[in-house]
Amino acid sequence: MxxxxxxxxxxxxDSVFLMGFNSRIMGTKGVQQSAVLMATDTNKEVLVxxxxxxxxxxxxxxxxxxxxxxxxxxxVLNELFANVDxxxxxxxxxxxxxxxxxxxxxxxxxxxxNLTVISVPGEFAAYEAKKSxxxxxxxxxxxxxxxxxxxxxxxxxxxxxxxxxxxxxxxxSLLQGIGIGFANSVRKGNIGAIAAAGTGLQxxxxxxxxxxxxxxxxxxAGGRDLSDAVIGLTTLSALDILDQDSKTDVIAIIAKLxxxxxxxxxxEKIKQCRTPVIGCFLGIRNSIDGEEVIFKRAKTIDEAxxxxxxxxDKERSTSPEPMPPLPLKSGYTPQRWLPExxxxxxxxxxxxxxxxxxxxxxxxxxxxxxNAPLDKHLKLQHPDFSKEHTIVDxxxxxxxxxxxxxxxxxxxxxLRILKEANDPQVAILLLDFILGYNSxxxxxxxxxxxxxxxxxxxxKRGGHLTVVASxxxxxxxxxxxxxxxxxxxxxxVVVFNSNAQATxxxxxxxxxxxxx
Amino acid sequence: xxxxxxxxxxxxxxxxxLGLNKFAEALESQKVDVIHVDWKPPAGGDKEMIDLLDNLL
Numbered sequence: 399m400x401x402x403x404x405x406x407x408x409x410x411x412d413s414v415f416l417m418g419f420n421s422r423i424m425g426t427k428g429v430q431q432s433a434v435l436m437a438t439d440t441n442k443e444v445l446v447x448x449x450x451x452x453x454x455x456x457x458x459x460x461x462x463x464x465x466x467x468x469x470x471x472x473x474v475l476n477e478l479f480a481n482v483d484x485x486x487x488x489x490x491x492x493x494x495x496x497x498x499x500x501x502x503x504x505x506x507x508x509x510x511x512n513l514t515v516i517s518v519p520g521e522f523a524a525y526e527a528k529k530s531x532x533x534x535x536x537x538x539x540x541x542x543x544x545x546x547x548x549x550x551x552x553x554x555x556x557x558x559x560x561x562x563x564x565x566x567x568x569x570x571s572l573l574q575g576i577g578i579g580f581a582n583s584v585r586k587g588n589i590g591a592i593a594a595a596g597t598g599l600q601x602x603x604x605x606x607x608x609x610x611x612x613x614x615x616x617x618x619a620g621g622r623d624l625s626d627a628v629i630g631l632t633t634l635s636a637l638d639i640l641d642q643d644s645k646t647d648v649i650a651i652i653a654k655l656x657x658x659x660x661x662x663x664x665x666e667k668i669k670q671c672r673t674p675v676i677g678c679f680l681g682i683r684n685s686i687d688g689e690e691v692i693f694k695r696a697k698t699i700d701e702a703x704x705x706x707x708x709x710x711d712k713e714r715s716t717s718p719e720p721m722p723p724l725p726l727k728s729g730y731t732p733q734r735w736l737p738e739x740x741x742x743x744x745x746x747x748x749x750x751x752x753x754x755x756x757x758x759x760x761x762x763x764x765x766x767x768x769n770a771p772l773d774k775h776l777k778l779q780h781p782d783f784s785k786e787h788t789i790v791d792x793x794x795x796x797x798x799x800x801x802x803x804x805x806x807x808x809x810x811x812x813l814r815i816l817k818e819a820n821d822p823q824v825a826i827l828l829l830d831f832i833l834g835y836n837s838x839x840x841x842x843x844x845x846x847x848x849x850x851x852x853x854x855x856x857x858k859r860g861g862h863l864t865v866v867a868s869x870x871x872x873x874x875x876x877x878x879x880x881x882x883x884x885x886x887x888x889x890x891v892v893v894f895n896s897n898a899q900a901t902x903x904x905x906x907x908x909x910x911x912x913x914x
Numbered sequence: 915x916x917x918x919x920x921x922x923x924x925x926x927x928x929x930x931x932l933g934l935n936k937f938a939e940a941l942e943s944q945k946v947d948v949i950h951v952d953w954k955p956p957a958g959g960d961k962e963m964i965d966l967l968d969n970l971l
Contacts, residue, residue, distance in 0.1 A: 410954040412934045438959065460959025496952040504930040504951045512921040515941075517933030522955050525964055526932055534918055540933070562919050573922050576944050578929075579937065615923055635919065643923055835940040 399430065402475040403450060403466040404482060410436060410461050412517075417802045419489050428474035429467060437462045438519060460519070501526055505533050515578060516565075517541055523566060524548035531555050531563070539565030539620070540579050543795060546627050549620070553631035562635055568618040569596020569803075572603055579618070580805055582834035583874025587612020589706045590646035590673075592636045595621040597748030597832060598652040598680075598699060600870050601897060604834075605703040607872045608895065611710070614646040621749070624664070626657030633660075634667050641671045648674050648709040650702045654753040655681035655772070668693050674709050678702040680753045681772050698754060698898040734862035735911065739825035742766075742904055743818045744789030745811055747804040748870070748897070751830045752791035755901040759787070762905040769794055784818060787908070789828070805837045808844040815845065819852035819863065825911075826864045827852065828904050830897055831886075833871030833879060842869075842882045846889050853890065864907065865891040868900035 411419070420434040433448060435441040437458035445466050446452050455464055465482060469475045498504045505511065514530035516523055520543030527537045531552065539552075544566035556563045564571050564578075570593075571578045575586040580596050584607040593599035595618060603613050617640070619632040633651070640646045649671070656664070656679055668675045669692050678696040679686065689695040694709075696702035742759075746752045749770065756772045765773075769781035770791040778785060781796045792804040792811050804811050811829075818824050827849070831841045838844055849865055856863040867886055871879045886893045894900040929948040931938035938950035957963035 408954075412936075414934050414936050460955040496950045498949060498951045499954065500956070501930065501932060501951060504932075504949055508928055508930060508947075508949055511928045511930050512918065512925060513927055514930045514932060515937055517931075517937055518953055519955070521961070522959075522964070525956065526953075530930075535930070536918060536922055540937070560917070560919050562922060573927060574924075576927055576946055577940070639919055639923060642920075645923075835943075836934075836936055 399468060399470065400472045400475055401449065401466070401468045402472075402479065403445075403454065403464055404479050405437070405455060405458050406463040406465075406482075406486075407458075408461050409463045409486075411463060413802050414806060415489065417807050419486065422485060422489060423465070423467060423478065426474070426478055428470040429478070430470065431468040433464075433466045435464050435466075436460055436519075437464050438521065460522075501529050501533075505530075505535070511535050513538060513578075515540065517579075520544045520566070524552060527552050527563065527566075528555070531559065531561055534559070534561070536562045537564065538571060538578050538618075539563060539568055541565070542567040542621075542798065546622060546625075549622060550628055550631075553623075553628060557631050557635060562617075562639075563620075563632055564618050565620040567595060567621040570599045570616070571618045572599075572613055572616040574615065575613070577835045580803075580832065580834055580836050581616075582607070582870075582872050583876075584616075584872060585612040585874075586614070588614055588645060588647040588710055590614045590640040590643065590649040591616040591652065592619060592633055592640065592649065593617075593652040593750070594619055594623055594654055595749060597830075597870065598654070598750030598754075600832060600834060601699045601748075601750070602650060602652055602703060604870050604872050605700065605896060606706065607874075609703065609707055611707055614643060615640060624653050624656035624660040626659045628660070630656070630660040630664055633664060637664075637667055637671065637675075641673045646673060648676065648706050650676040650678065650696075650706045652678045652699060652702060652750070653680065654750055661686065665692065676702050676705045676709070680750070680757050698758065699750075700896050700898045735825045735864075736822070736859065736861035738822050739856075739861055740786075741784075741821075741823050742787045742789075742826040742828060742908060743784055743821075743824050744828040745814050745818065746789060746791055746828075746830050747793055747811065747832055748830050749791050749793050751868070751897040752789050754897055755789050755828070755904075758898060758901045759905050759908075762902075762909060764905060764908055769796065782817075784821070790814065805832050805841070808838060808841065812845060812848040815848045815852050819855040822859060822861070824856075824863065826866060826904055826907060828900060829865065829867040829891075830900075831867060831869045831871075831882060833869065833875040833877040833882065835876075837877070839877060840882075841877065842885045846885055849889050849891065865889070866894070866900050866904050866907075867891050868894045868897045870895075870897070
């Protein structure tokens, strides 16, 4: 085995481009492992972990591209490196390159800009966000790994100057029907929404659309906004503007584990709202002061959708019909589990889904271990190693530093599914698939081979792997929700159109069949 | 409250995109007025220099 690397000075590429280029290198015959990275300190550590020597790229800066490869022979490396520049040009394609190189230049070119979307590496994100706010332009901050002190300082500035900072670590917003970041094609309507991060907002807006209703605006506040450090500065501003918005007739707030102080401030703000508010606070088990009086409380995202629709359409007094499990391939029976098959493994791209599933299963009497646990006693010792019933948030920082999110790149989820299949104690695999703008163009297609490979491993043992999935998307999304569902059905997967329904189905399987 | 925040809800969005080119393309596909910046880490990614520049701003 030979390893080698190449540095291209002053060639900066974004993480999605690097992912595409890395896939191309990994597809080269004779290549065992490759990493295509910008030379940030974090990425240099990744290379050291792969077995490269830090001294070799000590002088490289975050503007420099590093291509590191482990191959079968030296000649594979030589040929690959000889063609690197040509390959880079090919992957770059015919896309026009912007002639603007900084935010200042862009602000001069678009003096009427009202929003800056920032997805640069976290260590530089606050610097750019600050410049945008100082120019009087709102910010959608997708970047994660932004220090909390920077978040507080940006949000205080925004709050004091009548601006909005959505994020950091904000995946989704839908403003005036326009999807920003990871968002879905959703019709306009009169339901407003505010959520911490991404998938909770995507699930809510998709379900509203799929029930025939629409969204006025859905605002992502950032994963830490309702922590007691940040005290919900963005959520409070968002609630203010939605309350004053003539197109919004009801507001749903979806949050996971809000801090006590933040929740108190939020409830005080809700009291002042003229617009009815629905609150879905995942991870809060006790009753909240004012629930059912000043706001209606929903236990799940599905219930928040139902309550919001009922608020604007009084005739819809019954619960939306849950989508029944689609027909299964013949021969499917949970009874085919072997006696040692006892546990559920959830391998998720969506952080909010990870919380919601834990909450639902917990209420059904099932303890779930996780890298993002609702109960800290159930935190996995290491995110890579599942224990008994486990749900892993693969969008957690541990998996995304220097790498694209699993909603874009399914490589890490694929590997994890196969890893779980090698544990004979697993009985159920629970997955989420998220469609929409900026997500993988074929999320199911990218994972279906590993699902089938996992099923084969269990069949060989004489057992059976039950695979359950939820799809978050609409008929307007480019990925074709019908085709994605069909692909899962053909692989014998039980498919639901909400994470809550898929989770409840798994809970019933566990309580009905696995507790033996 | 400043008008700027209300523009997000009531005026056509005019967006500057810094980072993933894909995000600008998705906005363009929704007919949003967006410009993409060919962004590179400022000051060659030297954090001390960035802090110095930051203080000068």
